[in-house]
Amino acid sequence: MQLFATLRNAWRIKDIRRKLLFTLAMLLVYRLGSFIPVPGIDPKIVAEILKGGQQGGGLFGLFDVFAGGALSEFSIFAMGIFPYINASIIMQLLQAVIPKFEEWAKEGPEGRKKLTQITRYGTVVLALIQSTGMAFAFRSAITSAWAASGAGYALSLIVIIFSLTAGTAFLMWLGELITDKGIGNGISLIIFSGIVSRIPVVATQIIGLLVAGEIQILQVVLILVLALVVIAGMIYVSEGERRIPVQYAKRVIGRRMYGGASTHIPLKVNQAGVIPVIFATSLLLLPQTIGGFWDNKIINAIANFFRLGSVTGTIFATILIIFFSYFYTAITINPVELADNIRKNGGFIPGIRPGRPTADHIAQILNRITLVGALFLAVVYALPYALQGLVGVQIGIGGTSLLIVIGVALETMKQIESQMLMRHYKGFM
Template structure:
């Protein structure tokens, strides 16, 4: 790997892309320390330290939420806007036609940007109301300043991510989340050391935690790269004196086709009741809702796992169309051995996809509830658990493949050989 990095560093354009990406990530880390005006950050830090869902969001934002900086919302409004646009593309015929046009992608990207700003502002206003105990001088003016600051920070991160994608290495939005999670690892190590020093945790517990983390990481890599390959045979065609086709290929069906999107959906839905209940701290029903939707409760974890499994099937169903795949195979003279083209092929692909989606759903649910399980067993504040590892490993693999492609184009042996 060292030799590969040396070879890539010798290539001027690849070196410039790597340096540009690193420079933009440094800008992101600097912005994490720019506070939002009118907020008592100590109150926010105390809320994050309680170990609720805010601890996880602090990890995703790279510590920006605890400091309540202009990047406190991270890039989540952009992700939500992208997911909503993807869902609407399936439902609204105009957007479906637009996605297939040559310049349609640019228009849809513009719609996602508008949606990001709108969702960001709504979320920022909700945060301002939900955390009003941290506002130094509560009022309409303070709420507006806080909301505009958070929205501007998210819009800047969106622009930064698109700039990295265009001029750097890897997907910019994913790398920003990756950098945020990785930046919290030293803080986690220091926290574990303090637990050891205070006698709260033993060396055996820490070793068990490290072993579990390594096993989970290996499992994530195996599932992320896992495929079910359906063989496809193309018939020979004679056109004049030339023979076309006759080759064999396959359809790669990924075990985890939905990625981390089901987890994001589930978190968004489960956050909503608790957020609304926080606005009425003296109400008995609101207190009951807060207790039920507590991140550490078994009831919350059960709902979390079931919602993730549901959204895994739901998202896979709307993004993966077996009928279209079967029609394309038939159109180009292909067939799956032992099956007739058309409907039997579509039914077979749907059956196989359903089976591997079940495995992917179980995997995502297990990864998502892992932090709560580790907290209950080890008493360590491991909010950078399975979901964070899933994001980090996925982004690292994608970035590595993109760098591999840049190297292979110049006849260098890459990482994956």
């Protein structure tokens, strides 16, 4: 198969092989760290809480999937990378309202370094807040030896808070290291590896239910068919693009003629990739997180209203996915700058005047194809939840997890492919 042939060719190139090995080594460090427990916590009690018997176990069960089982072990990586994702969302939103941040974003590498540094500080602050909530939410799991006295109980809470915060800070550093020296986006790959590590567990649970007669073979087949449809759809849409033709005028410089070539601007249907799904899920988890920490009727009602998988939660997730699809596309592609660059290089879109009309034309096309990509993400996100309600089977890996796994895998394959094409090898596609 072409896929394996390409991977074999990539492995033969020393630079790519080094990056692949580095990425795998860092992900192995992450997986090993998922089994380092936080001091003073009884994992057995944590496991009981995660079964949904108390304190919002359903929410923490979802956290556990994204954290690759680190929460069920209550390891130092129990919070995963969610504080970093939330800090990144806040920073990207602030760039649209704070002129200084917008200026830094346009300054290039130096400006992005400043924004990255602020994001890191924000991650630590959010991690401290979330770890404090988790420490109190799982306070019943603190071992008796630690909680023997008031001072010991307070000390145990402090140790838990700082252990979880340090774990998230380490994951943030690990993700940035993978992005700089490895293959793919480090943060996305950490989430990817966490979800993939839970697939054998979920498969074992489904097989157990099938053997016990609690579910029928038809239900399992429906789940597998849906998974295949989602995979095929993600691949198809991720490769879809609208090509805007661009013609360059002929120019005579000295005795030579330049230009006159025809090319195109490729605009991806799903420009944002899987980022809108990650952002939407992170935001919807906030009210559920608060509801899991404090037993209050109003807070619990709000948390249930936004609960992932519920009708209202799915509707709000759909709205957020569409919003972030447009928001991320607007950040990555500026039609005005694109039109200006075309004009400066002596190019034009046939039938469209240079300047503002060209920018408006590009923006109109971008809005249309972004809507298609956003609606596709929203539908694929909601389908597994609908199927779970239809067949009556609650599986540990839902639409969100499936979208993230497929999206990250495709993006990583594209990065490997670009490395191969630079060295004149045939890619995946």
